[in-house]
Amino acid sequence: xxxxxxxxxxxxxxxxxxxxxxxxxxxxxxxxxxxxxxxxxxxxxxxxxxxxxxxxxxxxxxxxxxxxxxxxxxxxxxxxxxxxxxxxxxxxxxxxxxxxxxxxxxxxxxxxxxxxxxxxxxxxxxxxxxxxxxxxxxxxxxxxxxx
Numbered sequence: 001x002x003x004x005x006x007x008x009x010x011x012x013x014x015x016x017x018x019x020x021x022x023x024x025x026x027x028x029x030x031x032x033x034x035x036x037x038x039x040x041x042x043x044x045x046x047x048x049x050x051x052x053x054x055x056x057x058x059x060x061x062x063x064x065x066x067x068x069x070x071x072x073x074x075x076x077x078x079x080x081x082x083x084x085x086x087x088x089x090x091x092x093x094x095x096x097x098x099x100x101x102x103x104x105x106x107x108x109x110x111x112x113x114x115x116x117x118x119x120x121x122x123x124x125x126x127x128x129x130x131x132x133x134x135x136x137x138x139x140x141x142x143x144x145x146x147x
Contacts, residue, residue: 032069035089037082045073045082047090052103057141061101066094068104071113084116091120094144102142108135117142 034048052058052065068090073082094102105127106113114124122142126133 033093035086037086039077043074044077045071045086047071047086049090049102054103057101057103057139064098064100066090066099066102068102071104078112083113087116087120091142091144095147099144101144104140104142105137106140108138114138114140121145 030050030053032048032050034046036043036047037045048069049066050069051063052061052067054067057065068087071083071086071090073080090102104113104117106117106124108114117124117140120142122140124138124140127137127139128134
């Protein structure tokens with residue numbers, strides 16, 4: 001059974017991500033890096049990141065920030081540690097690249113991802129839309145500490 005937040009993520013993984021990876025030189029394209037985990041020749045989890053472009057985030061942290069666009073595990077493979085493993089890979093790549101923080105936008109109903117981010121040291125913040133906080137999504141900021 002799909003979780004309510006999974007429909008937009010599924011669309012992103014199936015439609016947006018392949019196009020962005022296949023056409024990195026398209027006008028206005030932003031470089032995207034993706035990683036996946038395969039089990040028995042089936043892609044069971046995927047993550048993608050790009051440089052953060054939000055001016056408020058860049059003002060606070062400087063230019064060395066990544067946005068984790070998506071981190072998703074197929075529903076048949078939930079609760080097996082694949083999300084944690086991919087997040088760990090992204091964090092290690094960030095550390096090696098001198099990135100100081102990774103941000104992500106998380107559906108407030110996605111308790112598993114919110115808990116994972118907190119366990120890894122992430123802090124949630126409200127996303128302000130116009131004058132009010134977004135009731136459906138929050139931003140997680142995950143500081144990257146050097147080894």
